[in-house]
Amino acid sequence: MEKTIDDYIFENFPEEATCPICLSNTNKMCVLVPIYGTDNGRIIASQPVHVECLLDRVVYYPDCRTIVAYPEIS
Numbered sequence: 503m504e505k506t507i508d509d510y511i512f513e514n515f516p517e518e519a520t521c522p523i524c525l526s527n528t529n530k531m532c533v534l535v536p537i538y539g540t541d542n543g544r545i546i547a548s549q550p551v552h553v554e555c556l557l558d559r560v561v562y563y564p565d566c567r568t569i570v571a572y573p574e575i576s
């Protein structure tokens with residue numbers, strides 16, 4: 503079955519989770535980001551992240567084809 507944007511983007515942020523970028527659980531649109539090292543070959547754990555936070559912090563490194571979203575350093 504083909505995935506749609508609704509499989510990745512969620513209108514509500516989970517109450518029990520914390521966005522790793524802004525460190526809040528403000529109820530805003532979020533995306534589930536796979537957690538490195540948790541893949542068991544079938545499923546992978548994922549972390550809810552606010553869409554706005556992710557897009558505000560994302561950087562692309564073309565030399566290594568890597569995309570990274572940096573949390574705010576305070």
Ligand SMILES: [Zn+2]
Nearest residue numbers: 521524552555
């Ligand atoms: Zn956030």
